Amino acid sequence: MWDVQTGKSVCRFEGGHDGGVSRVAFSPNGRQVFSYGEDHALRLWDVGSGKQLRAFEGIEGRRSLVFSADRRRAMTTVLRFEKKKDGGLEPLPYILILYDVESGKAVQRYEGPKEWPSEEVVITPDGKALSWGDSVCVWALPR
Secondary structure (H helix, E strand, O other): OEOOOOOOEOOOOOOOOOOOEEEEEEOOOOOEEEEEEOOOOEEEEEOOOOOEEEEEOOOOOEEEEEEOOOOOEEEEEEOOEEEOOOOOEEEOOOEEEEEEOOOOOEEEEEEOOOOOOOOOEEEOOOOOEEEEOOOOEEEEOOO
16 A cells, blocks of 8 residues: 555565455555455455454455444445356346444345346445445445
8 A cells, every 4th residue: 555645665465365365445444455356255454453354254246345333334336257158247236235344253144136237235334224236226234
């Protein structure tokens, strides 16, 4: 990680992913960061030390990562495909996975229609609901 004003390295995240990193998301206070890599692993890091705090279950096709405002939960969207007999790919419904950040466990899964093109998800500031998709679909979150 680099300081944007000086261009100097301020933190190096060692180990963890096998291969490159394709997605990152900072916690609201900037002290933690999620990363999703080519190894399909979702990892949580401490920004100050660069140490991995925990690894989450691996799943291929993650598209977005977001923290809740209170940093207790995190959400990711997953785009999946199924191989057709002709060799092409058929999109499957997107999945949203809500994680408890402390335990690293998935606490809720939501499935949306496969034709939804949006990859972005938003958790409301009070942590009670999430919104996802271009047509805005809202789900209540478990406490």
